[in-house]
Amino acid sequence: MTSTHHIILLAHGSSDRRWCETFEKLAEPTLNSIENSTIAYMELAEPSMDTVVTQAKSQGASQFTVVPLFLAAGRHLRKDVPAMIKAISEEHAVTMRLADPIGYNPQLGLAIRDVVQEELAKPAE
């Protein structure tokens, strides 16, 4: 990865701070291990993708990969997000690629199995 490449972890966003805090925590291992990576929100919270692209571009980024922190693709990922990405990439003259939602990667299914196994190991209440 060159320093002109930037990763955006895209979460849905909410006016409820607890929602955003959950995603910030989920993003932490990625942000700590991958340089030039940032979380952004589709709506209802900051930073937006536009904010992140503006700032990263001012620091030299010209290519963006958007990784959706969504388990599956609904209307947002099929319509709204591609439209936002088209508008933002044109406005800022950068290239942006939309990756599959994280839930398409088999790693997630394995992590879910591990979570459920931990759940079962808990003493009954």
Next chain:
Amino acid sequence: MTSTHHIILLAHGSSDRRWCETFEKLAEPTLNSIENSTIAYMELAEPSMDTVVTQAKSQGASQFTVVPLFLAAGRHLRKDVPAMIKAISEEHAVTMRLADPIGYNPQLGLAIRDVVQEELAKPAE
């Protein structure tokens, strides 16, 4: 885990089959490795939690743990799902425990990091 205990992997549900297929695939490693586990949908798709509880109870299940296949808790997990669980457990005279959404478990953050690293290893288009 006794055979009277049943795990429900609860996904949001959608009228779009592709949405449900994504969750079925995500659930697969869990369903394959944990006996008495089933996927259910909160709305817009079958099986519902009510359907799953009815069937599992007829096979002897009396305790249910509901693991939400949600990354974070919004209105659905804070209000709608607890209300559904209360109604279903009363109707069927079973005990049902709502676990945290999978996104609260640090395993998920690590899986997201691995997914992003795979994304970065892909050749540029």
